[in-house]
Amino acid sequence: MLHRKDDVRDDLLDEVFASTDMSVSLPKYRMPQNEHLARHAHQVVIDELMLDGNSRQNLATFCQTWLEPEVREIMAETLDKNMVDKDEYPQTAEIEARCVHMLADLWNSPEAQNTLGTSTTGSSEAAMLGGMALLWNWRARRREAGKPTDRPNLITGPVQVCWHKFARYWDVELREIPMEGDRFIMNADEVIKRVDENTIGVVPTLGVTFTGQYEPVHLVSNALDKLHADTGLDIPIHVDGASGGFLAPFTVPELVWDFRLPRVKSINTSGHKFGLAPLGVGWIVWRDAQDLPEDLIFNVNYLGGNMPTFALNFSRPGGQIVAQYYNFVRLGREGYRKVHMSCHDTAMYLAEEIAKLGHFDIINNGEASVGIPAVSWKLKDGVEHPFNLFDLADRLRTRGWQVPAYTMPKNREDLPVQRILVRQGFDRDAASLLMSDYRAAIGHFDKHPIVTSMSEEEAGTFHH
Numbered sequence: 001m002l003h004r005k006d007d008v009r010d011d012l013l014d015e016v017f018a019s020t021d022m023s024v025s026l027p028k029y030r031m032p033q034n035e036h037l038a039r040h041a042h043q044v045v046i047d048e049l050m051l052d053g054n055s056r057q058n059l060a061t062f063c064q065t066w067l068e069p070e071v072r073e074i075m076a077e078t079l080d081k082n083m084v085d086k087d088e089y090p091q092t093a094e095i096e097a098r099c100v101h102m103l104a105d106l107w108n109s110p111e112a113q114n115t116l117g118t119s120t121t122g123s124s125e126a127a128m129l130g131g132m133a134l135l136w137n138w139r140a141r142r143r144e145a146g147k148p149t150d151r152p153n154l155i156t157g158p159v160q161v162c163w164h165k166f167a168r169y170w171d172v173e174l175r176e177i178p179m180e181g182d183r184f185i186m187n188a189d190e191v192i193k194r195v196d197e198n199t200i201g202v203v204p205t206l207g208v209t210f211t212g213q214y215e216p217v218h219l220v221s222n223a224l225d226k227l228h229a230d231t232g233l234d235i236p237i238h239v240d241g242a243s244g245g246f247l248a249p250f251t252v253p254e255l256v257w258d259f260r261l262p263r264v265k266s267i268n269t270s271g272h273k274f275g276l277a278p279l280g281v282g283w284i285v286w287r288d289a290q291d292l293p294e295d296l297i298f299n300v301n302y303l304g305g306n307m308p309t310f311a312l313n314f315s316r317p318g319g320q321i322v323a324q325y326y327n328f329v330r331l332g333r334e335g336y337r338k339v340h341m342s343c344h345d346t347a348m349y350l351a352e353e354i355a356k357l358g359h360f361d362i363i364n365n366g367e368a369s370v371g372i373p374a375v376s377w378k379l380k381d382g383v384e385h386p387f388n389l390f391d392l393a394d395r396l397r398t399r400g401w402q403v404p405a406y407t408m409p410k411n412r413e414d415l416p417v418q419r420i421l422v423r424q425g426f427d428r429d430a431a432s433l434l435m436s437d438y439r440a441a442i443g444h445f446d447k448h449p450i451v452t453s454m455s456e457e458e459a460g461t462f463h464h
């Protein structure tokens with residue numbers, strides 16, 4: 001005999017999956033008419049997230065996917081703190097200021113005690129602020145000289161999309177140095193070729209998104225010094241240290257890229273990448289208070305007290321900032337060095353193993369002096385491959401791994417590469433498991449050669 005559904009459910013009131021709430025599929029694009037028990041709603045929502053990828057196996061992202069239990073506690077304990085209420089939460093504000101000073105010090109600012117900087121939601125917001133400061137300062141210099149201000153340009157290597165956004169939002173011509181042959185980053189000659197009196201600044205990236213390589217900030221700065229001496233053109237540098245800003249000071253302290261170079265006026269970084277903080281925090285620091293135009297600072301008094309603000313968003317969670325500070329205290333310089341060097345070791349192990357497979361040429365082998373702990377590679381020329389990199393990426397997904405394959409930007413769109421980002425939480429053992437799956441994927445294609453390979457769009461892999 002069939003039970004009436006409702007009878008069964010009455011008997012099992014406390015059983016989530018037998019509840020009336022769970023007997024229907026929830027509407028997806030309009031709000032339900034009635035309320036649900038918290039436990040039931042929670043179950044439905046959390047269960048749906050099973051269909052997301054497993055973040056720890058996401059080897060595409062630069063962002064943190066493993067966090068210490070203490071960080072999780074801090075996040076839970078600070079859930080109610082709005083970092084913009086500086087009068088109400090003066091210690092959170094103080095902690096933010098300490099982080100700015102510590103970063104200025106880490107980046108060898110001669111003004112570490114009087115520096116200006118702020119937390120942001122990430123490097124994109126920080127880059128926007130850095131770019132705006134360059135633009136405002138350039139306009140002021142031009143106005144003073146009685147010259148027009150209508151055709152600003154910015155020089156970069158192959159940059160992350162946040163700089164494309166900056167250029168489009170502010171109507172700045174982006175002079176992005178394209179890749180050429182095996183040169184995947186900017187060099188000093190290419191920068192100098194593009195500079196003119198309308199150049200608001202040069203932005204080298206410390207850890208280029210596509211390959212992970214560090215751009216040669218020191219050489220670019222030297223070339224701009226010479227240009228200054230020869231022509232009087234004095235072009236400032238902003239360094240996009242989204243990843244490298246939190247790596248190089250620990251892993252290659254002898255690399256000169258930061259405020260040791262007087263031409264470097266500002267630096268951005270992502271706390272949530274190699275800063276090891278949870279998602280939602282970036283930083284920008286200016287060399288000197290005068291490098292941040294006063295026009296970009298707003299004073300508000302309606303939260304109590306008179307508070308200067310110069311980030312784009314107003315309300316923001318305070319937890320990420322507190323967690324960032326926790327990491328500084330918890331790890332210190334030596335702790336960061338150990339965490340990051342172990343990532344470099346794992347990356348170099350992967351590069352060696354991938355090279356052994358015979359199908360690939362390594363572009364970045366994950367060495368600390370070259371760039372961030374990333375490995376990137378391409379298919380070897382002149383060898384038969386029964387697959388392409390997109391097929392491989394797709395096959396690895398069957399084991400949950402997200403190893404992105406993508407084509408390079410302008411001028412090398414013909415070149416597909418694959419890349420792995422090694423972060424805290426992806427250790428040698430996990431890397432060896434990944435390599436077994438990688439070998440198994442190739443074994444599969446040896447047996448079942450691909451007749452029609454996947455395209456980039458079909459594989460749907462991505463990079464940041």
Ligand SMILES: Cc1ncc(COP(=O)(O)O)c(C=O)c1O
Nearest residue numbers: 062122123124160209242270464
């Ligand atoms: C070089 C570079 N700049 C900027 C960004 C944007 O950073 P965020 O994701 O923190 O906004 C990224 C992100 O990967 C990056 O690699």
